[in-house]
Amino acid sequence: MTRSALAPSLSVARSGDVRTAAGTCIPSAEVRTRQIARQAGLWRAFASERSQMQPGTLDTKALDACAFSVHHRASSFAVPSKLVGTSRHQPLLRSLTRRPDGLWLALDLDARGDHLVAFHRGRVLGRVQPKHLGWVRPLVPFGLALYLSRVTGRGEGRYRLGCNVVFGHVGAALARLAGASGGDGAPPASGAPDHLRLVVPGETHPSPDPLPVQILPEREALTGDADDIVLWRTLEGEAHASVPHVARHSPTGIEWGYLGSGPADLALSVLSALTDGESASSLYQRFKAEVIARVPEAGGVLRAPEVRAWVARAQEKTDASDRGQAA
Structure with missing residues (x-):
């Protein structure tokens, strides 16, 4: 059925509610939720072709982002994330914590080599995580925007501040991209601006060695050992673990899925909880590289044995x- 055939059967009230020809009223909140859910599905398909994230990770990310978008009453599907490379930009982050209008502050994006760099008033805040570049780049010309969600951490002494952000208007940008490409994802016709040149081709990686420690879905925490390590994220994407954070490299918190200071602290925290201090200190960097760096973005369960x-x-x-x- 075509759009023109559907149009007469619906009318939109001033409040945003939709009333069908039969008189059924669909509340505006439900209309918006359904729209965001559809956009989440489109984003998941789009990102799967343009990123190295695993299918399960993409599924979880799409669901979490959908919940985030609905919870925060976003006008379009939005994806929460965090910036990397923020350690050099602590003064600016600290100044943003004192701004009453800092929440949802619009940030600028600029391509620098293989990176997308986030700015505020010409000053660098950090970089977009590499795993997101493949789907973010092609949507920037179509209206994707970056917003400050929260400055994390205490920023006292050696403690560092981090930066949570949100990719906004993702659903609307996907719709504009589909329109520019004829609606089927194909490149624009000859003579039209080829925005798809911004797509970052996926890198090829050798097949990784088998995981030395199995990473199970979070639901497996219900059936295991009381000492099992459970890793999960909030709706805003903040990483949490079922063990205390042993802060050595990343005072802003733990992380996983890559090699960095947050994963290093998580590796140290896990080993400190399950073995002696000497072993934890001598082995946590290896544990980070072999296990923590390969945990899916959504998290999971590490069996203590x-x-x-x-x-x-x-x-x-x-x-x-x-x-x-x-x-």
């Missing part, structure tokens, strides 16, 4: 290496 078994194997390798050097 498997983590302890990994520690035992890692210690054996270290001891064998030490014996070989001494021989």
Whole structure:
């Protein structure tokens, strides 16, 4: 059925409610929620073709972003995220914590080499996470915008501030992109601006080695050991773990899914909870590289016995290496 055939059957009240020809009134909040849910599905399909995120991660991200968009009454599907590379820009972040209008502050985006850099009044705040570049870049010319969600952390002493952001108007940008490309995702016709040149092609990666510690879905926390490590995110995307944060590299909090200060602190926190302090301090960087960096964005469950078994194997390798050097 065409759009023109559907149009006469619906009327929109001033309040935003939709009334069908049969007299049924659909509240505006429900209309908006349905619209955002449809846009979430479109975003999930779009991002799956343009990023290296795993299908399960994309599913969770789409659902979380949908809930975030509805909760915050967004006019269009929005995706919460965080900036990386903020450690050099602490004075600006600190100044934003004192601004009463800092929430949802519009930020500028600029392409610098392979990066998208976020600015406020010409001053750098940080960079868009690499995993998002593939789907963000092609939508910028079609109205995608970046907003400050929250400055995280305490910013006292050696503690660093972080920056949560939101990619706004994603649903509307997808619609404009579809219109510019003929509605089927194909490149624009000859003579039209080729916005799709901004798409970052997916990198090819060698197949990773099998995970030394199995990462299970969060629901598996109900059936395991009381010492199992549960990793999850809030609607705003903030990372949490079921163990205390041992802050050594990232005072703003833990993270996972890449090599960095947040994942390093999570690795140290996990090993500190499940083994002795000496082993945790000597092995956490290896644990970060082999396990924490490969946790899906949505999180999951690390079985305590498997983590302890990994520690035992890692210690054996270290001891064998030490014996070989001494021989």
